[in-house]
Amino acid sequence: xxxxxxxxxxxxxxxxxxxxxxxxxxxxxxxxxxxxxxxxxxxxxxxxxxxxxxxxxxxxxxxxxxxxxxxxxxxxxxxxxxxxxxxxxxxxxxxxxxxxxxxxxxxxxxxxxxxxxxxxxxxxxxxxxxxxxxxxxxxxxxxxxxxxxxxxxxxxxxxxxxxxxxxxxxxxxxxxxxxxxxxxxxxxxxxxxxxxxxxxxxxxxxxxxxxxxxxxxxxxxxxxxxxxxxxxxxxxxxxxxxxxxxxxxxxxxxxxxxxxxxxxxxxxxxxxxxxxxxxxxxxxxxxxxxxxxxxxxxxxxxxxxxxxxxxxxxxxxxxxxxxxxxxxxxxxxxxxxxxxxxxxxxxxxxxxxxxxxxxxxxxxxxxxxxxxxxxxxxxxxxxxxxxxxxxxxxxxxxxxxxxxxxxxxxxxxxxxxxxxxxxxxxxxxxxxxxxxxxxxxxxxxxxxxxxxxxxxxxxxxxxxxxxxxxxxxxxxxxxxxxxxxxxxxxxxxxxxxxxxxxxxxxxxxxxxxxxxxxxxxxxxxxxxxxxxxxxxxxxxxxxxxxxxxxxxxxxxxxxxxxxxxxxxxxxxxxxxxxxxxxxxxxxxxxxxxxxxxxxxxxxxxxxxxxxxxxxxxxxxxxxxxxxxxxxxxxxxxxxxxxxxxxxxxxxxxxxxxxxxxxxxxxxxxxxxxxxxxxxxxxxxxxxxxxxxxxxxxxxxxxxxxxxxxxxxxxxxxxxxxxxxxxxxxxxxxxxxxxxxxxxxxxxxxxxxxxxxxxxxxxxxxxxxxxxxxxxxxxxxxxxxxxxxxxxxxxxxxxxxxxxxxxxxxxxxxxxxxxxxxxxxxxxxxxxxxxxxxxxxxxxxxxxxxxxxxxxxxxxxxxxxxxxxxx
RNA sequence: GCGGGUGUGGCGGAACUGGUAGACGCGACGGACUCAAAAUCCGUUUCUGGUGACAGAGUGUCGGUUCGAGUCCGACCACCCGCACCA
Numbered sequence: 001x002x003x004x005x006x007x008x009x010x011x012x013x014x015x016x017x018x019x020x021x022x023x024x025x026x027x028x029x030x031x032x033x034x035x036x037x038x039x040x041x042x043x044x045x046x047x048x049x050x051x052x053x054x055x056x057x058x059x060x061x062x063x064x065x066x067x068x069x070x071x072x073x074x075x076x077x078x079x080x081x082x083x084x085x086x087x088x089x090x091x092x093x094x095x096x097x098x099x100x101x102x103x104x105x106x107x108x109x110x111x112x113x114x115x116x117x118x119x120x121x122x123x124x125x126x127x128x129x130x131x132x133x134x135x136x137x138x139x140x141x142x143x144x145x146x147x148x149x150x151x152x153x154x155x156x157x158x159x160x161x162x163x164x165x166x167x168x169x170x171x172x173x174x175x176x177x178x179x180x181x182x183x184x185x186x187x188x189x190x191x192x193x194x195x196x197x198x199x200x201x202x203x204x205x206x207x208x209x210x211x212x213x214x215x216x217x218x219x220x221x222x223x224x225x226x227x228x229x230x231x232x233x234x235x236x237x238x239x240x241x242x243x244x245x246x247x248x249x250x251x252x253x254x255x256x257x258x259x260x261x262x263x264x265x266x267x268x269x270x271x272x273x274x275x276x277x278x279x280x281x282x283x284x285x286x287x288x289x290x291x292x293x294x295x296x297x298x299x300x301x302x303x304x305x306x307x308x309x310x311x312x313x314x315x316x317x318x319x320x321x322x323x324x325x326x327x328x329x330x331x332x333x334x335x336x337x338x339x340x341x342x343x344x345x346x347x348x349x350x351x352x353x354x355x356x357x358x359x360x361x362x363x364x365x366x367x368x369x370x371x372x373x374x375x376x377x378x379x380x381x382x383x384x385x386x387x388x389x390x391x392x393x394x395x396x397x398x399x400x401x402x403x404x405x406x407x408x409x410x411x412x413x414x415x416x417x418x419x420x421x422x423x424x425x426x427x428x429x430x431x432x433x434x435x436x437x438x439x440x441x442x443x444x445x446x447x448x449x450x451x452x453x454x455x456x457x458x459x460x461x462x463x464x465x466x467x468x469x470x471x472x473x474x475x476x477x478x479x480x481x482x483x484x485x486x487x488x489x490x491x492x493x494x495x496x497x498x499x500x501x502x503x504x505x506x507x508x509x510x511x512x513x514x515x516x517x518x519x520x521x522x523x524x525x526x527x528x529x530x531x532x533x534x535x536x537x538x539x540x541x542x543x544x545x546x547x548x549x550x551x552x553x554x555x556x557x558x559x560x561x562x563x564x565x566x567x568x569x570x571x572x573x574x575x576x577x578x579x580x581x582x583x584x585x586x587x588x589x590x591x592x593x594x595x596x597x598x599x600x601x602x603x604x605x606x607x608x609x610x611x612x613x614x615x616x617x618x619x620x621x622x623x624x625x626x627x628x629x630x631x632x633x634x635x636x637x638x639x640x641x642x643x644x645x646x647x648x649x650x651x652x653x654x655x656x657x658x659x660x661x662x663x664x665x666x667x668x669x670x671x672x673x674x675x676x677x678x679x680x681x682x683x684x685x686x687x688x689x690x691x692x693x694x695x696x697x698x699x700x701x702x703x704x705x706x707x708x709x710x711x712x713x714x715x716x717x718x719x720x721x722x723x724x725x726x727x728x729x730x731x732x733x734x735x736x737x738x739x740x741x742x743x744x745x746x747x748x749x750x751x752x753x754x755x756x757x758x759x760x761x762x763x764x765x766x767x768x769x770x771x772x773x774x775x776x777x778x779x780x781x782x783x784x785x786x787x788x789x790x791x792x793x794x795x796x797x798x799x800x801x802x803x804x805x806x807x808x809x810x811x812x813x814x815x816x817x818x819x820x821x822x823x824x825x826x827x828x829x830x831x832x833x834x835x836x837x838x839x840x841x842x843x844x845x846x847x848x849x850x851x852x853x854x855x856x857x858x859x860x861x862x863x864x865x866x867x868x869x870x
Numbered sequence: 871g872c873g874g875g876u877g878u879g880g881c882g883g884a885a886c887u888g889g890u891a892g893a894c895g896c897g898a899c900g901g902a903c904u905c906a907a908a909a910u911c912c913g914u915u916u917c918u919g920g921u922g923a924c925a926g927a928g929u930g931u932c933g934g935u936u937c938g939a940g941u942c943c944g945a946c947c948a949c950c951c952g953c954a955c956c957a
Contacts, residue, residue: 005909215874216874216875216951216952219873219874219952220873220874220951220952220953223872223873223874223952223953224952224953226953226956228956228957230957250957251956251957252957253956253957254957265957303955305955329955330955330957331955331957332955332956332957334956335956335957336956336957340957341957342957343957347957348871348955349955349957350957352955426956426957427956428953428956544951544952547952548952548953653882653894653895654882654883654894654895654896655882655883656883659876659882659883661882662882664882664896666896666897667882667895667896669896670895670896673909673910674895676909676910677910680910727882727883727884727894727895728883728884728893728894730894730895731883731884731893731894731895732893732894733894734893734894734895735893735894738894741911745911812890813890814889814890815890816889816890816937816938818937818938819936819937819938820938821890824890856937857937858937859889859937859938861889861938864889864890865889865890865938866889867889867937867938868937869937869938
């Protein structure tokens with residue numbers, strides 16, 4: 001059989017052009033079919049993509065194409081997360097404009113994505129740096145402001161004193177500015193915040209409804225939100241001067257350990273600390289020392305507990321001894337009330353602190369089965385459950401009961417004119433600071449007036465556009481030093497005022513873009529009807545690195561938009577999938593310089609050497625593809641040598657999609673062989689059954705066997721793709737190809753092909769092509785055409801499976817003797833267990849094993865297995 | 871430190887709610903076709919012993935539940951990820 005090779009390089013652009021010309025991936029909102037919204041996290045236009053970026057787009061594309069075949073009206077859009085710092089860096093380094101750089105990158109990357117043959121509706125493409133998009137975002141900001149979801153307060157930033165600029169956290173390396181190398185300072189600036197904490201409980205509860213999210217991501221969000229239940233306890237200050245407050249409020253989740261308290265500690269940022277420090281240079285110096293303490297994780301981890309005794313004392317609320325008040329470096333201002341009581345016997349941090357400063361360590365919780373006479377915490381605190389002792393009225397109570405007893409008691413005690421204790425729910429989640437002292441972002445639509453304060457930009461003046469005439473030759477924010485941009489009159493009183501020069505965190509841009517895709521091109525960016533039609537996204541696909549921030553912010557955004565009546569859904573993403581990365585070996589030459597994969601070849605002995613020079617090359621472990629390590633594969637090279645269908649097939653095969661997958665030349669060659677094999681199988685089938693045949697009434701056994709395999713394939717792959725188990729789907733296609741290939745060999749040997757077999761062969765070919773169409777769409781079109789099928793494979797329906805062909809009438813049961821497999825037996829599918837038992841006992845292996853004795857027991861699991869216990 | 875996950879041939883990995891471990895692919899080896907090569911096709915490929923039919927062992931380690939465990943339970947080891955002084 002001679003069939004010409006499938007020429008991907010020629011076919012792929014041809015079919016892409018046809019798809020494009022016929023606009024078959026354009027989605028209409030008035031299409032009456034049920035909707036399905038597939039979305040891959042949109043990319044940042046950083047320059048060029050490599051093949052590693054392609055994996056999630058290909059996965060999403062398989063889902064999109066599959067769902068179209070299943071009869072859904074599919075929305076599968078693409079856009080650009082186009083604001084952000086790299087554009088400003090590029091502007092500085094290349095003396096270009098961030099917008100120009102960004103749009104050039106978008107053009108390049110759009111072409112690269114198109115090369116992959118993705119079934120995207122490009123008519124809905126957006127870039128977040130488009131004034132139409134960010135103008136709507138400014139409108140949303142003002143609505144949030146009106147609704148009480150935005151506020152302004154002082155907050156610390158990283159300040160580079162040499163470059164005179166604010167640094168993002170990732171620009172601070174070992175406490176120094178990444179560009180200047182100067183020691184970074186903490187400075188307070190007035191900044192805008194989204195009140196995400198107001199929705200903390202809702203966002204937590206909502207996780208329970210997201211049953212198509214990975215448990216891992218839900219857990220990460222749950223921990224991030226960090227709900228805890230505890231008590232606010234007000235401690236009365238004993239010997240405080242008149243100008244100080246009368247009390248200190250602490251938050252605790254362990255009120256049961258109150259009798260074990262030996263000190264109170266304030267955060268260095270606590271208002272009382274600041275008041276005290278104002279009159280106490282030694283304390284002021286201590287606070288300063290705490291503040292200098294590094295911000296990096298390693299530094300915090302190793303930082304020693306430090307305290308400063310204020311000399312103040314507080315009264316114990318339950319009548320215990322008075323407690324000293326310290327300022328301590330390990331107490332966070334941002335969590336709880338910024339003040340704690342320390343119980344060294346039952347908390348590691350308090351234990352460390354008390355040990356260092358010689359404070360009493362009194363155990364009050366006795367572990368189960370411990371002897372109160374001998375139990376000691378000298379070696380370390382006990383943080384587990386147990387029974388209270390050394391605790392007066394709490395003695396003998398279990399920890400939860402003791403918590404309850406203290407809460408009940410303190411709620412009724414009064415200090416001043418309020419209860420001493422108050423039950424509180426606390427969250428780790430902080431409000432979302434969105435102010436960025438940057439140019440390339442969405443301007444915050446506010447005008448600052450000396451008389452009126454911050455005033456919203458009036459609706460008819462939106463969008464507040466970024467000025468184009470900016471320079472990056474000096475440090476700092478170009479918006480701030482622009483000669484005219486920020487000087488405007490106050491919309492309220494008309495007096496000269498200043499624009500807000502901060503722009504929004506780019507996480508704001510990505511918190512609603514999926515809603516923008518819902519409205520048709522050329523219409524308002526956020527339309528309720530359109531958003532309600534399409535949201536939530538049915539299948540969202542992206543990297544695990546966005547498990548918390550992007551996904552949590554988007555959830556917050558959609559919930560808030562719902563409260564403001566802009567959308568009707570509460571959750572943006574009904575289904576979430578986090579795909580693994582593509583990794584690749586790394587190569588270094590003798591001087592330790594990184595090499596591109598195409599610069600490396602194998603010499604006669606199979607040793608890796610540098611192309612041309614033959615010098616030896618060291619191969620490093622597979623790592624995430626990255627420009628800096630040069631272990632990248634450009635999509636163009638793959639497309640030219642093998643075709644993108646091979647790349648798509650490779651990215652779906654073998655490795656489960658949630659795991660990292662290694663790109664290898666052997667792997668892509670295997671994909672290439674299989675793509676050719678499908679083409680050959682279809683050609684061979686057509687050679688044997690050139691004419692379209694009507695469905696015969698009866699089928700011979702070979703035809704039935706082949707049809708069974710084909711129908712089973714369609715049913716199984718459907719199930720696999722629904723569950724995003726692409727690697728398993730690929731394996732099933734391979735298996736079927738083996739069965740199909742055998743059937744073709746047999747048919748060729750058999751001489752004339754009868755009508756029933758001809759039908760079965762053509763059907764098998766059509767099923768195979770349809771089933772692989774979502775994965776290798778160009779090849780599928782080519783096969784579809786030679787099969788003479790109507791229309792495009794991209795518009796075909798998923799094969800209709802005949803249930804009768806899936807049902808087997810006999811079943812092969814393995815026979816175990818004492819749990820070891822010793823044979824098998826073929827029985828009718830619905831054979832009665834008694835019948836099976838009788839047949840099994842007659843088997844040679846069984847009679848030999850029993851040797852005349854009666855079996856102790858026989859377990860017959862219908863349609864599964866038989867186990868004879870001898 | 872806390873939380874979560876993973877561990878199966880030379881490699882990537884299959885195995886539905888406890889029921890034939892190793893599907894499928896890669897690699898390797900042998901063979902066919904060919905003047906030769908490429909391509910393609912066929913066969914073998916968990917380990918150990920045996921020419922062989924076959925026997926034994928085997929899913930990180932140790933133990934348990936069960937007629938039966940990769941799957942469930944307990945303890946441990948290794949690696950990966952997230953959070954990290956959150957009171």
